[in-house]
Amino acid sequence: MSYLNSIFSPLGKEYCTIYYAIMVVSFVQFVVVVIGSLMHLFSSKKNMMQSLVGGVTVSSISFVEYILARLAYSICTKAL
Numbered sequence: 113m114s115y116l117n118s119i120f121s122p123l124g125k126e127y128c129t130i131y132y133a134i135m136v137v138s139f140v141q142f143v144v145v146v147i148g149s150l151m152h153l154f155s156s157k158k159n160m161m162q163s164l165v166g167g168v169t170v171s172s173i174s175f176v177e178y179i180l181a182r183l184a185y186s187i188c189t190k191a192l
Contacts, residue, residue, distance in 0.1 A: 124192070131188050132185050134181045138174070138182075146171050149167030149171055
């Protein structure tokens with residue numbers, strides 16, 4: 113039974129840095145996606161609406177990923 117406890121027991125606070133790294137990578141990805149979407153929007157002359165909708169969709173997904181990573185990091189640091 114102690115073997116199972118060692119596998120499923122909570123990890124230490126030092127493992128919160130994993131969530132911090134994911135949060136930083138997610139934020140950088142969000143910035144790159146927004147800049148890339150804006151560059152694509154202003155460089156393409158046709159299908160402007162399609163570029164706008166695609167850019168907003170991808171940016172929104174990337175932003176949600178960042179918020180979830182930030183939330184996970186906050187929960188980890190406050191819980192331990």
